[in-house]
Amino acid sequence: MQKALAAGALALVSAATCLVLAPAASAAPDACTTVTLKTGGNEGVGGTANKSSTSSCSDLNLVYAHDAAGDGYDAYAGRLYHSSTGSWKTCDAGYIGVLDGSYAVDRYVLCTDVSDGTKFTVASKYDSGDTVKITH
Amino acid sequence: MTRPAARRRFAVRAAAAAAVLLLAACSAGADEPDSAPAAPVTPARLTHTLPKDPLTMVLPATGAETRWTQGLDVFVQQVGRVTAAACARDRGTEPPAAVPLAYIRFFDVPDLAFVARHGLSESAEVPRPTASPRPLPAPRRAAARTARSGSVRNCADEGTAAVAALRDTYAPLQRQWLTQVAALRRDPAVARALAALPGCLAGRGVPARDEMAFMARAEERESTAGPAELPAVERSMGRTYATCMRPVEAVREPARLRLRDRFLTAHPDEAYELRGTLVPTLHTAERRYGLRLSFPAP
Numbered sequence: 001m002q003k004a005l006a007a008g009a010l011a012l013v014s015a016a017t018c019l020v021l022a023p024a025a026s027a028a029p030d031a032c033t034t035v036t037l038k039t040g041g042n043e044g045v046g047g048t049a050n051k052s053s054t055s056s057c058s059d060l061n062l063v064y065a066h067d068a069a070g071d072g073y074d075a076y077a078g079r080l081y082h083s084s085t086g087s088w089k090t091c092d093a094g095y096i097g098v099l100d101g102s103y104a105v106d107r108y109v110l111c112t113d114v115s116d117g118t119k120f121t122v123a124s125k126y127d128s129g130d131t132v133k134i135t136h
Numbered sequence: 137m138t139r140p141a142a143r144r145r146f147a148v149r150a151a152a153a154a155a156v157l158l159l160a161a162c163s164a165g166a167d168e169p170d171s172a173p174a175a176p177v178t179p180a181r182l183t184h185t186l187p188k189d190p191l192t193m194v195l196p197a198t199g200a201e202t203r204w205t206q207g208l209d210v211f212v213q214q215v216g217r218v219t220a221a222a223c224a225r226d227r228g229t230e231p232p233a234a235v236p237l238a239y240i241r242f243f244d245v246p247d248l249a250f251v252a253r254h255g256l257s258e259s260a261e262v263p264r265p266t267a268s269p270r271p272l273p274a275p276r277r278a279a280a281r282t283a284r285s286g287s288v289r290n291c292a293d294e295g296t297a298a299v300a301a302l303r304d305t306y307a308p309l310q311r312q313w314l315t316q317v318a319a320l321r322r323d324p325a326v327a328r329a330l331a332a333l334p335g336c337l338a339g340r341g342v343p344a345r346d347e348m349a350f351m352a353r354a355e356e357r358e359s360t361a362g363p364a365e366l367p368a369v370e371r372s373m374g375r376t377y378a379t380c381m382r383p384v385e386a387v388r389e390p391a392r393l394r395l396r397d398r399f400l401t402a403h404p405d406e407a408y409e410l411r412g413t414l415v416p417t418l419h420t421a422e423r424r425y426g427l428r429l430s431f432p433a434p
Contacts, residue, residue: 048235059352064421071308073315074139077240084363087236092256092358092373093351094241097318109348112355125209128296 001104032057032105034135036064039076039124048081048129054078057136060091060120062108064133065098067091067126072100076132081119088121095125105135165406177253177371180260182430190414191407194306195313195399197392199247201386206239207431209420212235212260212302218265218425220295232292236261239432244318245392248385250434252378255370256354260432265425302421306414307407313399320391329387336380342373350377 007067017100033052051060060078075095079088091111098108114120124130187193193204214237221231239259241247245260248257320326330347337344337353344350354373361369400407422428 032425050317071311073311075242075314079235081235090237090240090257090259091351092354093348094256095244096243097314106348109352112352113359115359123238123240124233125240126303128239128299133356 031055032135034063034133036123036131036133039122039128039130039132047128048119048121051114051116051118051120051136055136057105058113058115059109059136060111060114060130061105062096062098062103062110062122062136063105063135064102064131066100066131067128068129068131071126074098074126074130076108076110076125076130077123079121079123080111080114081121083119090123095123108122110134139269180215180250180258181433182260182263183433184430186415186429190411191400194310194410195396196242197317197396198389199241199245200249202242202245202247203239203408203431203433206241206259207429208418210237210239211421211427211429212299214262214265214427215421215425216295216299218427219298220291220422223291223294227291229291232295242314244314244321246377246381246385247379248381250432251367251374253371255367255374256351256377257358258370259368260430263428263430265427268296270305280311302417305417306410309403309410312403313396316395316399317392320388320395323388323391326384326388326391329384332383333380336383337376340376340380342376347381352381 027068033055035044035049037049038047050059051058061074065076075097077093077095078091080091083086093110096108096110110122120136122132122134124132141246189202189215192201193208196202196205217231217234217339220234224231239262241259243255321330333347333350334343334345337350342353344353354377357369357373358366418429
């Protein structure tokens with residue numbers, strides 16, 4: 001998702017006026033950022049990253065997966081740290097089964113609308129230590 | 137979403153979503169059962185009841201059966217954490233840092249009854265081990281802070297090895313099963329049922345081109361909800377998802393059950409072995425690590 005547009009839509013909703021809306025032109029977005037992570041389990045804090053505050057993207061897209069055990073398949077779920085409550089929350093999609101490989105942005109969206117600076121991790125159902133790339 | 141086309145698509149969708157919300161705000165009294173405030177519900181709970189057939193934990197075919205799978209997933213990870221913590225305690229170091237465990241549902245086998253009641257991201261709280269490692273005394277805690285990171289790495293490895301020893305008894309079969317379950321996305325009957333999903337979602341005020349896009353819409357709304365209204369928003373989105381996915385599951389669940397019958401026929405030796413050994417192995421682990429198998433329940 002492109003952040004400026006989402007913010008604009010929200011501002012319109014918050015205003016709660018009953019005007020007819022038209023899509024607004026958007027500023028050219030910056031490039032998204034990709035981070036390589038080792039997946040969760042016993043990997044601890046080494047498997048976390050922070051949502052970029054400069055990227056124009058606000059989703060966590062899984063764009064690459066490599067299963068550590070060499071089985072070619074694992075299931076991945078995004079998890080976000082909510083600093084306001086001091087707790088981790090699993091994103092709505094839950095575990096998504098993914099074969100080893102590279103994927104386009106939007107194919108496997110682990111989490112959506114992640115706030116800037118939010119700490120996140122990726123849980124893998126089987127082997128912790130899988131390599132994943134997250135575009136955000 | 138990053139590509140220019142996707143951005144333009146989002147621009148239209150964002151404006152459309154805003155328009156839908158504004159229209160909803162401007163049409164008080166409209167019949168919109170899934171977006172009505174959801175009544176508070178009691179939190180999800182835990183059960184300890186095992187399935188009649190132990191293989192159900194490993195090869196779930198229905199959303200309700202995945203509750204056993206989620207409990208098994210958490211249990212084996214708890215074994216790893218208890219092992220790593222005990223290792224660290226023995227060495228006088230802090231246990232490896234780790235993100236708290238959670239029961240995580242499966243995108244390809246949605247538990248609609250659970251989601252309808254609690255939303256898409258809520259579940260029961262993972263219980264703490266009954267025999268958690270003793271805390272370090274203060275002097276050793278201070279020493280632990282300066283301990284070499286290699287010790288932590290070794291204890292993390294011990295935990296990983298304990299997980300593997302338990303999980304390797306069933307994971308190869310389960311991977312094959314879940315790979316086949318994921319492939320049902322391409323089944324023509326399932327694809328036809330999924331094709332009707334956008335219409336249902338739009339009719340309930342959540343425009344989304346597919347299931348993944350719905351997750352995006354749900355998280356957008358959840359991320360903008362205030363703390364007080366968040367539980368109701370989560371449950372509302374959960375009810376919308378469950379309502380619109382029921383026709384899909386009406387097709388996909390019988391397909392999974394038939395697929396499992398064929399899968400078991402194709403893997404008779406592994407199925408026989410697991411039926412005889414899985415539960416005794418888990419009970420042994422419960423005693424050894426001071427854990428109890430627990431399953432989320434709505």
